[in-house]
Amino acid sequence: MICPIESKADSPVIIALDFASPLEADPFLALWGGREKPFIKVGVQLFYAAGPVWVKELVEAGYSVFLDLKLHDIPHTVAGAVRSLTGLGVRLLTLHASGGRTMMEAAREAAEASSGPEPPRLLAVTQLTSTDDRMLNEELGISGSVRDSVLRLARLAHRSGIDGVVCSGEEAGWIKEQVSGEMLTVTPGIRLDGQERGDQKRVMTPEAAVHAGADLLVVGRPITRSADPVATYEAIVEQIKKGRGHRE
Numbered sequence: 001m002i003c004p005i006e007s008k009a010d011s012p013v014i015i016a017l018d019f020a021s022p023l024e025a026d027p028f029l030a031l032w033g034g035r036e037k038p039f040i041k042v043g044v045q046l047f048y049a050a051g052p053v054w055v056k057e058l059v060e061a062g063y064s065v066f067l068d069l070k071l072h073d074i075p076h077t078v079a080g081a082v083r084s085l086t087g088l089g090v091r092l093l094t095l096h097a098s099g100g101r102t103m104m105e106a107a108r109e110a111a112e113a114s115s116g117p118e119p120p121r122l123l124a125v126t127q128l129t130s131t132d133d134r135m136l137n138e139e140l141g142i143s144g145s146v147r148d149s150v151l152r153l154a155r156l157a158h159r160s161g162i163d164g165v166v167c168s169g170e171e172a173g174w175i176k177e178q179v180s181g182e183m184l185t186v187t188p189g190i191r192l193d194g195q196e197r198g199d200q201k202r203v204m205t206p207e208a209a210v211h212a213g214a215d216l217l218v219v220g221r222p223i224t225r226s227a228d229p230v231a232t233y234e235a236i237v238e239q240i241k242k243g244r245g246h247r248e
């Protein structure tokens, strides 16, 4: 089943607007002029440059916005950040599951207590898609596989009342089966066949990710660096339809 948070255009693709400033992001979004507005993700680079007022303007202009700030601090501070951000009207907001249960519960309670627009659904980042087993074990000193760690963090997020997780396509199906079918699975690390991975370690094609159980796909450079971003976006949407066909 495709989750109800997906974009109005019946497309589960979220475009990661990893640009330096609105001077780059605005002309990029204008390429969709006359078409259904895409679901967009604003991450730390653009948020730090553009600020909350610009994000609110996007929401007011009709964009569904995923604010990917990956909050990670003591519970009191994260709760305060969530309170500051809920008024923006964004649909999704991230925090790191590794901040622990008390931090995630504090974030959820802060979102629920908001009196403004509908609060964002919270997503817990499990292990970044740029992490592989070697990095986890040798650099971070965490034993076991990335998959085990992702499942453990997804369970913790679920127990903390968090709506969904950010994970790779490789883990989306396991989370649905082993944690909860209700957990929203949002998957970056999307690459088209044969495309450069760049810094991503756990990658999947759009079709394979949806087939594996991903609800929403985050796609940045494959679209933003494409010679024809709108055509690439539409080709990815087509691939997803195929992936859904295989899943049903």
Ligand SMILES: O=c1ccn([C@@H]2O[C@H](COP(=O)(O)O)[C@@H](O)[C@H]2O)c(=O)[nH]1
Pocket: 016, 018, 043, 125, 127, 128, 129, 130, 166, 167, 188, 189, 190, 200, 218, 219, 220, 221, 222
């Ligand atoms: O584990 C994670 C969490 C977030 N991201 C974000 O998704 C996009 C991916 O961009 P690409 O250019 O398609 O690689 C980017 O904004 C990351 O901050 C992630 O990649 N992995």
